Amino acid sequence: MRSLSLQRKLRSLFIVSASGVAVYGAVSFYKNDKIFYKNVVMPLVHLFDPESAHRLGIVVSKYRLIPKSRYIDPESLRVTVFGKQFKNPIGIAAGFDKHAEAVLGLSDLGFGFVEVGSVTPEPQPGNDRPRVFRLPEDHAVVNRYGFNSEGHDKVLERLSSVRRRQDCDAVIGVNLGKNKNSADPVNDYVMGVKKLGVVCDYLVINISSPNTPGLRSMQDKSVLRNLLKAVVDARNGLPDGCKPPLLVKLAPDLSYEELQDITQVVTEKQTRVDGLIISNTTVERPLSLLNNSSKSEAGGLSGKPLKNASTKMIGDVYRLTRGEIPIIGVGGVFTGGDAYEKIKAGASVVQIYTSLVYEGPPVVTKIKQELSQLLAKDGYNSISEAVGRSAQ
Incomplete structure (x- = not known):
């Protein structure tokens, strides 16, 4: 009888405890609690292999299963770049929502803006699996997806559907790539x-992915001039009201001399672009990397190890262009301080990706909160007042 009573007590204790954990988890999930995500949700997600976890993130976002952020962006985070008004300067970089599903x-x-892609004209599978690797000790990722894409037509269909809705106030960019062969x-x-200029707020010419053979050679001065002349003419030929800004995404592995050549081309009249994205992933492997199992994998490295190199490159390009061409800064942004460094170096807005992999959705609000506090601390009323301050 005493044993039966003990069993009932243990059962009741288990039910109460499990219910409490479930309620706590549900409330924390609903509130986008950053500690809960970092310590519970993301470790569970990381039980999946990286590409399966990526796909899970797309499905969750596609069906809008994560509660909408309740954070109200302060006025200080609003910014106008290449004629477009951003509700805040934090965007999701290309490579996450490759097919415009989410x-x-x-x-x-x-997010203040969402960049989809890279999108290729014809569907292609990309490189063989495995092609994504986490370096958790370094808060980094190596990927060699190789422009896996569902093609222009599918992305056009999805973005046309988004444009017909009234519940998306984010700026939408489309990152363009070329087919492998x-x-x-x-x-x-x-x-x-x-094809896609009529359904987006800006277009990106991606010639800096390390995972498509020969792509980075298109950053060569003469090749780049020919490419930009063609795409600028194509954009200018679009219907009035559908002429999106053109941006070029650059690799972080360029020499200063190569940067000088590129900035000369992108500021010439016939090949002038409206913005630059700095930077793509790197093929370099810093000696500081702690992870030994994945750092030797071929592909582009993103995350914290890229932060300083991309920030320095932003400053270099800002000075070379005299601040005349807006920059989207990307690479190793995990905190508001990281974003602020890139803004002061010359970026008008910034993008994240790898920090989302490790910290989950709450990282977006965290970065915005910290950034607004840093602006206020330095006496700035807006993002635009801080752009390029450390590059001068």
């Missing part, structure tokens, strides 16, 4: 401009 869900998380790479980008 724009609405990502907007719910509080394309016989005419320049035409791949021209086709992207013509």
Whole structure:
């Protein structure tokens, strides 16, 4: 009888405890509690292999399963860049929502802008698996996806649907790539401009991914000039009201001399672009990397190890262009301080990706809160007042 009573007590204790844990988890999930996500949700997500976890993130965002952020962006975070008004300067970088499936869900998380892609004209599978690797000790990721894409037509269909809705106030960018075996790479980008320019707020010419053979050679001065002349002409030929700003995404592994050549081309009249994204992933492997199992994998390295290099490059380009071409800063942004460093170096807005992998959705609000506090501490009333302050 005493044993039966003990069993009932233990059962009741288990039910009460389990219920308490479930309620705590549900409330923490609903509130986007950053500690709960960092210590509970993300470790569970990381039980999946990296690409499966990535796919899970897309599905969750696609079906808007994560509660909408309740954080109200302060006026100080509003910024106008290349004629577009951003509710805040924190965006999700290309590479996460490759096929434009999750724009609405990502907007719910509080991103000021969402960049989809890279998108290629024809569907292609990308490189063989495995092609994504975590370096948790370094808060970094190596990927060699290789422009896996569902193609222009599918992305056009999805973005057209988003544009018909009234519940997405994020700026939408489309990152364009070329097909792996394309016989005419320049035409791949021209086709992207013509087809997707009518459904986005800006277009990105991605010639800096390390995972498509020969792509980075398009950053060469003469090749770049030919490419930009073609895409600028294509953009200018779009209907009035549908001429999105054109940006170029650069690699962090360029020499200063190469940067000088590139900035010369992008500021020339016939090849002038409206913005630059600095930077893509790096093929370098810093000696400071702690992870030994994945750092030797081929592909582009992103995350904290890229932070200082990308910030320095932002400052270099800001000075080379005399601040005349807006910059989107990306690479190793985990905190408001990281974002602020890039803004003061010359970035008008910034993007994240790897920090989302390790800290989950609450990182978006965390960065915005910290950034607004840093602006106020330094006496700035807006993002634009801080742009380039450390590069002068």
